[in-house]
Amino acid sequence: MFNGPEVPMSILFVCVAAVFVLRGPFGRAIADRIAGRARAGTEDQDVQELRGEVDDLRHQLGEVQERLDFAERLLARQDERVGALPKRRNE
16 A cells, blocks of 8 residues: 555655744744753743732832831930929929
8 A cells, every 4th residue: 555655655745744843933842841840931021020019018118117217216305295294392
């Protein structure tokens, strides 16, 4: 049935076609999937979002620390004023 050069030529054609297909984006996608790098893009995006949230939280924490320092200074100043007042004599 397949006694001529048709079989080796068809095998050669299939191999060459497979090489072209697998060397392109489709082959890279398969290789990334096998290597476990398929989610790298989404993980990078998640990491960037988390870094942004951490930066926001750091900024908010800095503001809260400044407010706390201000409140502590006001309380310390008020304590100094109360201590400087003359004491009342109980008669």
